[in-house]
Amino acid sequence: MTDRNDQDRDDLAERRRNKLKLLHFDKDGKHLVESEKPAETFADVGGLEDVKKKIRMNFILPLKQPELFAAYGKEAGGSLLLYGPPGCGKTFLARAVAGEIQANFMHIELQAILGMYVGQSENNLHDIFEKARENKPCVIFIDELDAMGGSRNQMRQHHDRVLVNQLLMELDGLRASNDQVFVIGATNTPWYLDSALRRPGRFNHMIFVPPPEENERSTILQLKLDGKPLGRLDLAKIAKETRHFSGADLEQIVKDAVESALEKAYETGDIQPISQDDLRKAAKQRKATTLDWFATAKNYATFSDVNQDFQIVLEYMKTNGIK
Amino acid sequence: MRETEANSQRYSRIYQLMQWRKYKEASEEAMKLIREEPEEPDAFALMGHISLRMSNCGQALHWSDEALRRDPEHSLAWFVRTNAYYDMQNWPAAKEAIGHAQRFDPYEPHYYFLLSNISNRNGKFAEAKEYLLKGLDIAPENALYLANLSYIEALLRNKAESKLLSAEALRLGTEEDHVYLYLAWAAEQRGEYDEGMNLLKDAIRLDPDNKQIREEFLEALQKSYKLYRILLWPGKQLRKMKPWQVLICWIVLWLVFRPFVLVFIILYGITHWVTKLLVHVKVFGWTRRRS
Numbered sequence: 001m002t003d004r005n006d007q008d009r010d011d012l013a014e015r016r017r018n019k020l021k022l023l024h025f026d027k028d029g030k031h032l033v034e035s036e037k038p039a040e041t042f043a044d045v046g047g048l049e050d051v052k053k054k055i056r057m058n059f060i061l062p063l064k065q066p067e068l069f070a071a072y073g074k075e076a077g078g079s080l081l082l083y084g085p086p087g088c089g090k091t092f093l094a095r096a097v098a099g100e101i102q103a104n105f106m107h108i109e110l111q112a113i114l115g116m117y118v119g120q121s122e123n124n125l126h127d128i129f130e131k132a133r134e135n136k137p138c139v140i141f142i143d144e145l146d147a148m149g150g151s152r153n154q155m156r157q158h159h160d161r162v163l164v165n166q167l168l169m170e171l172d173g174l175r176a177s178n179d180q181v182f183v184i185g186a187t188n189t190p191w192y193l194d195s196a197l198r199r200p201g202r203f204n205h206m207i208f209v210p211p212p213e214e215n216e217r218s219t220i221l222q223l224k225l226d227g228k229p230l231g232r233l234d235l236a237k238i239a240k241e242t243r244h245f246s247g248a249d250l251e252q253i254v255k256d257a258v259e260s261a262l263e264k265a266y267e268t269g270d271i272q273p274i275s276q277d278d279l280r281k282a283a284k285q286r287k288a289t290t291l292d293w294f295a296t297a298k299n300y301a302t303f304s305d306v307n308q309d310f311q312i313v314l315e316y317m318k319t320n321g322i323k
Numbered sequence: 324m325r326e327t328e329a330n331s332q333r334y335s336r337i338y339q340l341m342q343w344r345k346y347k348e349a350s351e352e353a354m355k356l357i358r359e360e361p362e363e364p365d366a367f368a369l370m371g372h373i374s375l376r377m378s379n380c381g382q383a384l385h386w387s388d389e390a391l392r393r394d395p396e397h398s399l400a401w402f403v404r405t406n407a408y409y410d411m412q413n414w415p416a417a418k419e420a421i422g423h424a425q426r427f428d429p430y431e432p433h434y435y436f437l438l439s440n441i442s443n444r445n446g447k448f449a450e451a452k453e454y455l456l457k458g459l460d461i462a463p464e465n466a467l468y469l470a471n472l473s474y475i476e477a478l479l480r481n482k483a484e485s486k487l488l489s490a491e492a493l494r495l496g497t498e499e500d501h502v503y504l505y506l507a508w509a510a511e512q513r514g515e516y517d518e519g520m521n522l523l524k525d526a527i528r529l530d531p532d533n534k535q536i537r538e539e540f541l542e543a544l545q546k547s548y549k550l551y552r553i554l555l556w557p558g559k560q561l562r563k564m565k566p567w568q569v570l571i572c573w574i575v576l577w578l579v580f581r582p583f584v585l586v587f588i589i590l591y592g593i594t595h596w597v598t599k600l601l602v603h604v605k606v607f608g609w610t611r612r613r614s
Contacts (some may be wrong), residue, residue: 147343192344296532302606303531303540 040092041099047216051093051207055080058205059182060100063137079171079183079202081145083190084209085290087248090186093209094141097184103137109144122166129170137180145185145203146192164194171202188293190309191300198309208312211246211290214239220247221279224254229261231273238279244288244322256282294322337369346377364393364400371403375410383407398428405437414441432458436468439475448478466496470505477512485509500530504539511543520547544602551598554591 062069082090098105132138197203217239257278264272301310340349350373356366371386384407390400401424408417421434435458442451452475459468473488489506496502503526510519520543527540561569
C-alpha cells in the first residue's frame, strides 16, 4: 500500500516537474528563454519545517483548495518574502516551491534585468510579469530583491526609482486582476526594502530563513561529501561543532577538507580518503559567516523595527545563544 | 566606439553595486577592470573608492597612490586619499592631501567640510565656521553642511542662529542620518536635551548599523537621567579649558575641597555605571551585548 502511494506521488511529482519552466534572459539580455527545469521539491529541503509550513499555507494550499480559502475570504496568490543570512537556502527553497506547485517557475535574476540600457530594465521586468500572467499558474522568484526594490529614498538615480515603481505597479496588477500568480522575493537585507513593497497585497508575508540546525547541518555535510572518497566520519560531531554555520559555510568546510585530502594524496601518491581530522581542522579554521548578519539584524531589530518585523530574529538569537 | 560604450557600462555597473552597498561584488568588478586595463587610473581610483566605503583605509591609500602614479591630477584619487587620511584621524596628512586635492578640484565642497571638522576637533570653532561657509558657498542647499554649521553656531553660543540653521537643514535632509546626528549635537549644546534625544531617535532609525550613532544614542539615553547630567556639568566646563588650566583647577580643588572632590568622584562613578546599566536593560533587556 505504501509503495503504491509512493509510486503515485512520484508520478505526480514527475507530471508537475514536466510543467515547470525556468525562464530568464538570454546572454544578450534581449529575449526571455526557457531553460532547465528545477528538480528540487520540499523533500529535498532538510529541516526548515516552520518555513515550509508557512509556504504551504500561503502558496500551496490556496492553490489546491481554493474553495476552502475562499470561504474564509482569502484568494489564491500573493507574495512572500524570504529573508535571512546569506547561504542558508533561500534560493533553494524558492526552487523547491516550484517543485511543489503545479505551476511554471520564473526566476528573475538581478543580473538579467540590469546591466542594460536605461529604461530597458523596466520593460524587462514588465515582460516577465506579463509572461507570468500568460502562463498561469506561475511562480515568479525575484532574487536579491533589496537591490531591485531598495528604499526609494536612498536611490539617487532616477532610473532606479523607476524600476521600484515598476515593480510596485506589477505587484498591484497581480492583486487587481490575476490570481494564481505567486511572487517570492529573497533578500539578505530586508531592512533596505522600500516600505511600500511590504504593504498588503505586495510582499506582506515575511518569512525568516534561519541557518540550518544540527541535524540539518549533518545532512548538508553528507550531501556535500557524497561521491568523494571518505574515511570513517562522525558527521554528527562535526555538525555539533559548526553551530550557526550556513549551508555555504559547510560547503566551504568540505572544500577545505577535500583540499587537505588532495594534498596528502599528492604527497603519498595514493588516493587518500577525507578523514574526520580534515573536516574538524577545516571547521576550526572557519567562522560562521551568519554571525555578522545577525549582528546587523540585531541593530535593525533593536533600534529601527517600527513594525516589529524582525522580532523573530531577536527571538531566534536569544534561543540559540547568539549575542 | 563599442568598446568605450561597454567600458562605460561597466563603470556604471560598479557605481550601481556601490549604491546598493554590495562592495564585495563592486571590488571584484573593479579588480577585473584593473587586470584588463593596468594603465587606466580611473579603475585604480574606483577601487580606492570602494576600499574607502569598506572602511579599509590602508587599501584606499594604496589604490589611490596607484591611480595618482598614473595621473597625478586624478580628482577621484585625491578625494579617496583625503578621506582615507581623515578617517584614520591623521589630521596633518589629511590637511596636506586636501591642499593638493583643492588645486585640481577647487569646487569640491566636501574638502571644506573635512577642514571644518578638523578645526572643530581642535576647538577652533570660528575657523571651522569659516571653512563651512566656503563649502556652503559652493553647495548652499547641502543639509549636512547646514546641520554642521548649526552645531558650530551652538558651540559659538549663537543659539538663535543655530536653531534657524537646524530648521533649514531638517527641511532639506529628512532622510540623512548624519544630518540628525549633527543636529542632535547642536540641540545638546543649546541645552535642549529632549530635542536632541528625538533627533537621535530619528538618526538611529535611519541607520542603526552605524556604530557612532548607536553609541551617541545610548549616551543620550544615559544623559536623560537628570542626576547624571548634573554630575557631567563640571566635566563639561573643564573640557572648555586649556590643559594647564585644568591641571591648576584640579590641584586647587584637591587642596581646598579634598573630601568634596572624593565624594564627587565616587558619586559620579556610581551614577555613570547605574545609568549605563539602566539604559542597557531598557534597550537590550537583561542580556550581555557584544560591541
